[in-house]
Amino acid sequence: MKRKPSxxxxxxxxxxxxxxxxxxxxxxxxLKKAGxxxxxxxxxxxxxxxxxxxxxxxxxxxRQMLIPQYSTSRLIDRLVxxxxxxxxxxxxxxxxxxxxxxxxxxxxxxxxxxAYSAAIEKxxxxxxxxxxxxKLSGLLxxxxxxxxxxxxxxxxxxxxTLPSR
Amino acid sequence: MKRKPSxxxxxxxxxxxxxxxxxxxxxxxxLKKAGxxxxxxxxxxxxxxxxxxxxxxxxxxxRQMLIPQYSTSRLIDRLVxxxxxxxxxxxxxxxxxxxxxxxxxxxxxxxxxxAYSAAIEKxxxxxxxxxxxxKLSGLLxxxxxxxxxxxxxxxxxxxxTLPSR
DNA sequence: CCCCACTCGATGCACCTGCATCAATCTTGA
DNA sequence: TCAAGATTGATGCAGGTGCATCGAGTGGGG
Numbered sequence: 001m002k003r004k005p006s007x008x009x010x011x012x013x014x015x016x017x018x019x020x021x022x023x024x025x026x027x028x029x030x031l032k033k034a035g036x037x038x039x040x041x042x043x044x045x046x047x048x049x050x051x052x053x054x055x056x057x058x059x060x061x062x063r064q065m066l067i068p069q070y071s072t073s074r075l076i077d078r079l080v081x082x083x084x085x086x087x088x089x090x091x092x093x094x095x096x097x098x099x100x101x102x103x104x105x106x107x108x109x110x111x112x113x114x115a116y117s118a119a120i121e122k123x124x125x126x127x128x129x130x131x132x133x134x135k136l137s138g139l140l141x142x143x144x145x146x147x148x149x150x151x152x153x154x155x156x157x158x159x160x161t162l163p164s165r
Numbered sequence: 166m167k168r169k170p171s172x173x174x175x176x177x178x179x180x181x182x183x184x185x186x187x188x189x190x191x192x193x194x195x196l197k198k199a200g201x202x203x204x205x206x207x208x209x210x211x212x213x214x215x216x217x218x219x220x221x222x223x224x225x226x227x228r229q230m231l232i233p234q235y236s237t238s239r240l241i242d243r244l245v246x247x248x249x250x251x252x253x254x255x256x257x258x259x260x261x262x263x264x265x266x267x268x269x270x271x272x273x274x275x276x277x278x279x280a281y282s283a284a285i286e287k288x289x290x291x292x293x294x295x296x297x298x299x300k301l302s303g304l305l306x307x308x309x310x311x312x313x314x315x316x317x318x319x320x321x322x323x324x325x326t327l328p329s330r
Numbered sequence: 331c332c333c334c335a336c337t338c339g340a341t342g343c344a345c346c347t348g349c350a351t352c353a354a355t356c357t358t359g360a
Numbered sequence: 361t362c363a364a365g366a367t368t369g370a371t372g373c374a375g376g377t378g379c380a381t382c383g384a385g386t387g388g389g390g
Contacts, residue, residue, distance in 0.1 A: 004283075004286060005282055005285040005286040005289065005290035006290055006295050006298065008287060008295040008296075008298035008299050008302070009286065009289045009290035009293060009295070009298045010282075010285055010289075010290075011298070011299075011302050012289060012293065012298040012299075012301045012302045013188075013285050013289045014314070015185075015301070015302050015305040015306060015309065016185050016289075016301070016305060017185065017187065017189065018186040018231070018309060019181075019305040019306070019308050019309035020181050020182065020186075021185075021308055022231075023178075023229075023308055023309070024179065024182065027312060037388085050358095056369080057297050057368085058369065059367085059368065059369085066183070066187075068347085068348075068349095068387090069368085069369070069370095070347085070348075070349085070370075070371080071346090071347070071348085073369060073370060073371085074346080074370090074371095076369095077349090077370095087276075093355075093356070093367095093368080094354080094355060094356085095354060095355040095356070095367070095368040095369070096355090096367090096368055096369075097369080099367090102243070117168075117169050117170055117175075120170040120174060120175055120178050121169060121170035121174065123308070124170065124174045124175075124177060124178045124181075124308060125170035125171055125174035125175075127308050128176070128177065128304070128307060128308070129305050130171050130173040131173075132307070133171065133173035133174045133176070133177040134173050134176075134177075134305060135300065135304060136177045136180070136181070136301070136304040136305075137173070137176050137177045137180050139293070139297060139300060139301040139304070140180040140181060140184040140301075141180060141184075142292050142293060142297070143184050143188055143288070143289060143292050143293070144180065144183060144184040144187055144188070175334085214381095223338080223339065224337085224338065224339085233377085233378075234338085234339070234340095235339085235340075235341080235377080235378075235379085236376090236377070236378085237339090238339060238340060238341085239340090239341095239376080241339095241379085242340090257387075258337095258338080258386075259384080259385060259386085260337070260338045260339070260384060260385045260386070261337090261338055261339075261385090262338090262339080
């Protein structure tokens with residue numbers, strides 16, 4: 001029950017922590033320097049923009065983004081404050097609501113993708129061949145699945161979390 | 166200057182973000198459930214315990230842990246509050262100080278390693294063969310180096326960031 | 331010797347997060 | 361049909377983080 005990890009596993013763990021925090025930091029920094037809001041805003045805007053009619057229930061958004069409920073709630077607050085989304089009442093379930101992306105929201109999402117994709121290329125793409133990127137993805141997937149419980153229909157949604165071009 | 170990332174790179178990026186936050190979450194959760202403080206405390210206690218005489222300048226700690234200065238300062242506050250470390254004045258440089266780990270600190274670090282290593286095994290070790298762990302480390306290293314600037318003498322320190330057994 | 335630039339560490343502020351809990355509404359099942 | 365329980369979303373509070381800035385101390389050039 002308490003087998004110790006191999007030094008190989010431990011070393012992989014350390015690198016996973018250090019490298020992602022480093023790379024994430026770099027990307028967020030680039031976005032910020034370009035005058036854009038945090039990545040979480042982008043993710044939310046993207047999910048909204050891809051929803052059939054540009055609107056989602058907060059609960060959906062929460063599940064897509066894998067962030068806690070209160071976090072979603074406040075993220076939506078901020079988007080609404082900035083005019084990037086609006087809340088709509090949900091007629092079929094009066095507890096709930098819909099969040100709809102605005103034109104400004106769609107536009108910001110697109111502009112952010114320019115800076116965001118450049119950063120991904122700079123900090124990831126340019127360091128790895130496509131083949132190696134695939135290997136890395138594969139290894140990471142083995143860690144990710146069933147950490148807690150899987151909420152997403154396995155791999156497909158994850159693949160589309162960012163526009164592919 | 167603005168080449169777009171390949172879909173392979175993008176997909177690796179997404180997995181890197183999602184998987185590490187998931188795995189980190191699981192590990193932190195396990196530690197918390199076992200009644201332990203956050204991982205950052207462990208890291209700091211470990212660095213201190215490994216220092217020649219159990220003490221370090223805050224600046225050193227900061228560089229080892231790759232966290233900002235104010236963050237180090239407040240982390241030390243908390244350790245001191247809990248009696249896990251004490252501040253000592255630094256006679257040669259009166260701006261500075263030394264932080265020394267206490268017996269309680271050393272003991273906590275050891276007890277945490279029990280839970281921590283178990284979590285690493287559970288969420289990483291058991292999902293990957295040693296060979297794959299090595300591959301993963303290798304791929305991650307390619308991303309990590311020279312994201313900003315390298316501050317550590319390349320690989321060796323990183324390897325020893327955790328006790329090896 | 332002294333001044334200026336730098337390093338070290340602390341801290342006020344704004345904001346963000348996690349946790350617990352709330353009210354409102356929906357659903358279930360007896 | 362109605363009460364018990366589940367679900368949706370908001371929020372008060374405590375604590376953590378980033379940013380800017382500060383005061384103390386050092387050290388090197390003139």
